Each structure stands twice: as C-alpha cells, then as structure tokens.
Amino acid sequence: MSSTTAFTFSSTSSPFLKTRKTSFQNPNPNCYRFNPVRLSTTSKSLDLCLRSSPLCSSSSRWSSIPSLVTDREMKNDFKTKASSSDGGASADEVETEKAGALTKTLQLGAYFGLWYLFNIYFNIYNKQVLKVFPFPVTITTVQFAVGTVIVFFMWALNLHKKPQITTSQLVAILPLAMVHTLGNLFTNMSLGKVAVSFTHTIKAMEPFFSVLFSALFMGEMPSLLVVSSLLPIVGGVALASMTEASFNWAGFWAAMASNVTFQSRNVLSKKFMVKKDQSMDNINLFSIITIMSLFLLFPVAFFMEGVKVSPAYLQSAGLNVRDLGTKALLAGLCFHAYQQVSYMILQRVSPVTHSVGNCVKRVVVIVTSVLFFRTPVSPINSLGTGIALAGVFLYSRIKSLKPKPKAA
Incomplete structure (x- = not known):
C-alpha cells in the first residue's frame, strides 16, 4: 500500500x-x-x-x-x-560604493576650493611684495626655494613617497623645468608692472598659443569650432588692453611671454614623454621641476640683481624687513601650494575639466584682485575681460566634445 x-x-x-x-x-x-x-x-x-x-x-x-x-x-x-543577478554586488556593497563616490566628490571640491584660495592669496601677497621690492627674478627664486624646502620636508616625513629617479628621466624633465621657470618668472615680471587683473586677462590667451604650438610642432590642426572659440579670446584681450588703466608694454609682453612658455611646457610634455614608475606621479614630477627650477634660476638672480634679500640691504632701502619677509614667505607658500594642488586635481580629472576649472579660477582671481586693490575698471574694460573669459570657457567646452578614438 x-x-x-x-x-x-x-x-x-x-x-x-x-x-x-x-x-x-x-x-x-x-x-x-x-x-x-x-x-x-x-x-x-x-x-x-x-x-x-x-x-x-x-x-x-x-x-x-x-x-x-x-x-x-x-x-x-x-x-x-539576487546579488548574482545584479553583478555580484550586494545592497551593502552598493551603499559603500555610493558613500565612496560622495567622499571622492567632496574631496575633489575641497581641492578646487584650495586651488582658488591659494591662488588668490598668492596674487595678493605677491603683488604687495613686488610693489615695494621690484626684483622679480629674486622674488621668483625665493618662491622656488620655499617650494624646495616644502618638497624635502614632505619626502623626509614620508608624507609622499620619494621617487626613484634616473638620469634619463632628469634629462627628459630638464626642458619642462626650463619653460616652467621662465613661465613663472615672466608672470612675476608682469605682476610687477601692471594690475593683477590685467595680467590674468592677458593670460587668458593661453588656449590660443596651445592651438598654435600644437599645429606647428605636433601637426594637430584645429577644427573650425576651435578656431571660432579663439576669436572672442583674442578680441576680448585686445579690447581690455586698449582700455586698461595700468597698461604698459613691459607688463603686456611679459604676460604674453608667460603664455608662450607655459604652453610650450604643455607641448614639450607630449614630445618628451617621461618614463614613469609607480613613484613618479604628477606630484613628484612637479616637485622635481621645482627643485630644478631653483638651481636654474639662482645663478641668474645673483648675476642680474645681486643679493637683494639681506636685512642690511632691505633696511638701507627703507623697507620693513619683518613685514616684507612675512609677505614674501606667505607668497612662496601659496605659490607652491596652489601649483601642487593643481597637479593633484589634474591627477583626478581630465585635462578638459582641469581647463574649465582654470577658467573659473581666473575669473575668481580677477574679481577678488579688483576688489582688494580697488583697481579702476571701465565698462569697456570689463566687457573685454568678460568676452575673453567667455571664449576660454567656450574653448574648453568644445575640446570636451572631441570624439574619442574608437577601440580596435
């Protein structure tokens, strides 16, 4: 049964x-x-x-x-x-990933804020020093010296891993260090001659030289949209220059030379590719460039301007040694900090995003410097500056639309 x-x-x-x-x-x-x-x-x-x-x-x-x-x-x-059907990610893992993404976003936002803040204070302190101490080569050398001390301090305390650099890497980095040195030197020369806002308005023409040098040395011909975005940049800078109250040719050409050297650095970084290992990241690359720039510029400053930072000379010139030294030190700290944070951002975002952020930073620096130094600005000058900066932003957006190469 x-x-x-x-x-x-x-x-x-x-x-x-x-x-x-x-x-x-x-x-x-x-x-x-x-x-x-x-x-x-x-x-x-x-x-x-x-x-x-x-x-x-x-x-x-x-x-x-x-x-x-x-x-x-x-x-x-x-x-x-259910977890295997979702690609092996459980609910806890998804929440962890969301929290990690939010943390990274907040961290990146903090980096952008520090980049802008350090740049603002650098321009303010640097301009105050250059007004009473018109020796841009010495000032630039001091700034590289402060940066070098920070780099060795960072490596000594293991705040960042010290790179294992070879002779071939030093040879490849040397051209980058040379144009980096000249770019910062010409910027300080311009800041000593004209208003901070005008220097940064002229430096808005960096995309123009980037396209020009890429076409001449890399064979990268710009598209019609890229060329059209350069027109408001050039026109806006020209309009702002004609109506600038502090205009002089020395400051103008120094800022233009800064554009040339900095964009030459970008082109050289493509032509002289540095063989990197795990310890040679963007931060260490910038640190090595800073040290090399100090050794390159120090003899030039000595032969061109002599020893101008001694207390005896400063007192004989009627300068407040303590006040000048404090502002020069703060300018050097902000100088190195904003450039290092810039490299840290570049390591986390695309060059196009970095370019857009740089455009916004330039607007912030111009506005804050005008307010702090009470720079006289005419309506036409403001219009020219606005057109130039709008052209820079348009150029950045057009570059972001560049089609990605298809995978083979």
Whole structure:
C-alpha cells in the first residue's frame, strides 16, 4: 500500500518567495508519517533522517526527493541569486560604493576650493611684495626655494613617497623645468608692472598659443569650432588692453611671454614623454621641476640683481624687513601650494575639466584682485575681460566634445 503526500514549503515573511510544492509517493506505509504543516519549519537534518531511516531505505524512490530547506535558507538562497543577478554586488556593497563616490566628490571640491584660495592669496601677497621690492627674478627664486624646502620636508616625513629617479628621466624633465621657470618668472615680471587683473586677462590667451604650438610642432590642426572659440579670446584681450588703466608694454609682453612658455611646457610634455614608475606621479614630477627650477634660476638672480634679500640691504632701502619677509614667505607658500594642488586635481580629472576649472579660477582671481586693490575698471574694460573669459570657457567646452578614438 502506498500513499502520496504533498509537502508545502512556504514563507509568509517575504513576498518575493513563491510557495514551493513537492509531491512524492510513500512506498512504505510503515515509514514515519509527518505533518505537512510542520515541515515548513523543518531543518535539513529531517531530510537526512528520512534518507537514513531503515524503514524507508528499501525503496529507491526516496532518492528523487528534493532536499528539504528552511525558510531562512530559502531567503539566503534568494539573496544570493539576487546579488548574482545584479553583478555580484550586494545592497551593502552598493551603499559603500555610493558613500565612496560622495567622499571622492567632496574631496575633489575641497581641492578646487584650495586651488582658488591659494591662488588668490598668492596674487595678493605677491603683488604687495613686488610693489615695494621690484626684483622679480629674486622674488621668483625665493618662491622656488620655499617650494624646495616644502618638497624635502614632505619626502623626509614620508608624507609622499620619494621617487626613484634616473638620469634619463632628469634629462627628459630638464626642458619642462626650463619653460616652467621662465613661465613663472615672466608672470612675476608682469605682476610687477601692471594690475593683477590685467595680467590674468592677458593670460587668458593661453588656449590660443596651445592651438598654435600644437599645429606647428605636433601637426594637430584645429577644427573650425576651435578656431571660432579663439576669436572672442583674442578680441576680448585686445579690447581690455586698449582700455586698461595700468597698461604698459613691459607688463603686456611679459604676460604674453608667460603664455608662450607655459604652453610650450604643455607641448614639450607630449614630445618628451617621461618614463614613469609607480613613484613618479604628477606630484613628484612637479616637485622635481621645482627643485630644478631653483638651481636654474639662482645663478641668474645673483648675476642680474645681486643679493637683494639681506636685512642690511632691505633696511638701507627703507623697507620693513619683518613685514616684507612675512609677505614674501606667505607668497612662496601659496605659490607652491596652489601649483601642487593643481597637479593633484589634474591627477583626478581630465585635462578638459582641469581647463574649465582654470577658467573659473581666473575669473575668481580677477574679481577678488579688483576688489582688494580697488583697481579702476571701465565698462569697456570689463566687457573685454568678460568676452575673453567667455571664449576660454567656450574653448574648453568644445575640446570636451572631441570624439574619442574608437577601440580596435
């Protein structure tokens, strides 16, 4: 005599679990009878008991009975399948990833804020020093010296891993250090001659020289959209120059020379590719360039301007040694800090995003310098500056639309 028993496994605690029914025929009437309702809370040990029971082992039909599982095990099985269908990421992992992405976004925003803040204070302190101490070569050398001290301090305390640099890498970095030195020197020469706002307005023409040098030395011909974005840049700078109250040719050409050297650095960084290892990141690359710039500029400053930073000379010139030294030190700290943070941002975002951020930074610096130094600005001058900066932003957006090369 045989009987058929239906075992129902159900879970009322989860709406996602469907009721599972398993029917089998009991081949042995002497086998234990089970209450189907109580089987919903039965553990796997019951299944093992059924399989090992001497009363039931005489029939092979028991081998086809599915394993009995508990409600909890069914839930775990469902979660496992759900996580595997979502690409192996559980809910906790998704939440962790979201929190990590938010942290990275906040960190990047803090870096941009520090970049702008350090740049603002550098321009303010630097301009105050250059007004009373018109020796831009010496000032630039002092700034590189402050940066060099910070670099060695950072490496000595293991705040950043010291790079393992080779002679071939130094040879490749040398041209970058040379144009980096000239770029910062010409910037300080311009800041000493004209208003901070006007220097940064002229430096808005960097995209023009970037396109020009890329076409001349790299063979990268610009598109029509890129060329059209350069027109408001050139026109805006020309309009601002014609109406600038502090205009003089020395300051104008110094700022233009700064554009040329800085964009030459970008082109050279493509032509003289530095073979990097894990320790040679953007921060260490900038640190090495800073040290090399100090050794390149120090003899030039000595022969061109002599020793002008001694207390005896400063007192004989009627300068407040303590006040001048404090502002020069702060300018040097901000000088190195804003450039290093710039490299840290460049390591996290694309060059186009960095370019857009640089455009916004220039606007912030111009506005704050006009307000701090109470620079007289005419409506036409403001219009020219605005047109130039709008052209820079347009250029950055057009560069972001450049199609990516298709993978082979």
